[in-house]
Amino acid sequence: MLDKHLESVLSDWMQTENEKPVILSSRIRLARNLEGFVHPLMSDDQSSLQVREAVTKVLAPHYEGFVLEDLKETEKYMLVAKHLMSKELLKSNHGGLFINEDESVSIMVNEEDHIRIQVLGKDLSLNELYEKASEIDDLIDDALTVSFDENLGYLTTCPTNIGTGMRASVMLHLPGLSIMNRMTRIAQTINRFGYTIRGIYGEGTQSLGHIYQVSNQLTQGKTEKVIIEDLTQIVEQIIEEELQIRKRMYNYEHSETVDRIYRSLGILKYCRKISVEEASLRLSELKLGIDMGIIEGIPFRFNELMVAIQAPFIMTMQDKMTIDETRAQMLRAHI
Structure with missing residues (x-):
């Protein structure tokens, strides 16, 4: 089935x-x-x-x-x-x-x-x-x-x-x-x-x-x-x-890279409304931070979340909220 x-x-x-x-x-x-x-x-x-x-x-x-x-x-x-x-x-x-x-x-x-x-x-x-x-x-x-x-x-x-x-x-x-x-x-x-x-x-x-x-x-x-x-x-x-x-970003643009990654983490943790385009971008930058060793301790499955944020899956979870609001709620629960 x-x-x-x-x-x-x-x-x-x-x-x-x-x-x-x-x-x-x-x-x-x-x-x-x-x-x-x-x-x-x-x-x-x-x-x-x-x-x-x-x-x-x-x-x-x-x-x-x-x-x-x-x-x-x-x-x-x-x-x-x-x-x-x-x-x-x-x-x-x-x-x-x-x-x-x-x-x-x-x-x-x-x-x-x-x-x-x-x-x-x-x-x-x-x-x-x-x-x-x-x-x-x-x-x-x-x-x-x-x-x-x-x-x-x-x-x-x-x-x-x-x-x-x-x-x-x-x-x-x-x-x-x-x-x-x-x-x-x-x-x-x-x-x-x-x-x-x-x-x-x-x-x-x-x-x-x-x-x-x-x-x-x-x-x-x-x-x-x-x-x-x-x-x-x-x-x-x-x-x-x-x-x-990535090595260059870590060694020579460390401050800008860390700022970019933590801004994405903050948006994912606290957003109340987010489009699939921005969600994808923020998840990508969070994965970058994890892979570079800048962020640790977050249970994070990039491949799964990149599919889960797509509209067809979000629609199955909708209650009275919009798709962008439901997506934000789902991400807050996972990050």
Whole structure:
């Protein structure tokens, strides 16, 4: 049942005693389409239903499936907040979603492509995630005919995904680089190599709480192995630069850094009304203070709170207060 996936804001695979200072998660996503069917953006109701029925026969024995039309709007947005489905799937006619027990795997049906396989994990574990995604891909490929061209590779709705159909991404917490206005330079540098930096919910979204997704932009001309190797090197360099910036902030801008962090702590402890944008920023700066050893003794779970402050989860706690007032109350109880 869907309830078990929504009763906790944090997926089981993300549960950990000690959160890393920079790396929050890794993801492999594979885009696939079925031969003989119009791609989702152009398909009619009948085609969409046929695709969902065909994919369901393959995945239902292995994963728990949900029909989007059967879900409440709030439930859909909660799934988006947990990164188990995309905002694009909300617009789908006859969309489907399949999730495994610990929520490390989610498979979307009739999103931009017929099938979007997503595998999530901790740390910089892209190779392991790709192996898991490939197993699901093989399961589908053995039962259904996937659109593939010997010269072009996998055929996808968006031309930028043609080839491997793979997007590898790593979610990073980069307050140092963000505060020091280094993100534009980094984005320009990695763009030259076919990689990009996006916001917390992917393409077209803003950064919340100094969180950024680093991912490949090109899916053709490189193998999956090379894309992952190059992305890993880029991420490692970004992490190193973030840690160096934090040392500089601690050693040479200590007073300003401590003031920034304690101001955020004060707002989180005493605010009576707060937007999701400001809450994200203050939580990010509090995490920075904890990771730098400036603040101690606060039971703090950044990943969990970053999901819990999203509007769909706040709405489930609302009484007579506004969303911003309820969010502030929840944060005061946790900080």
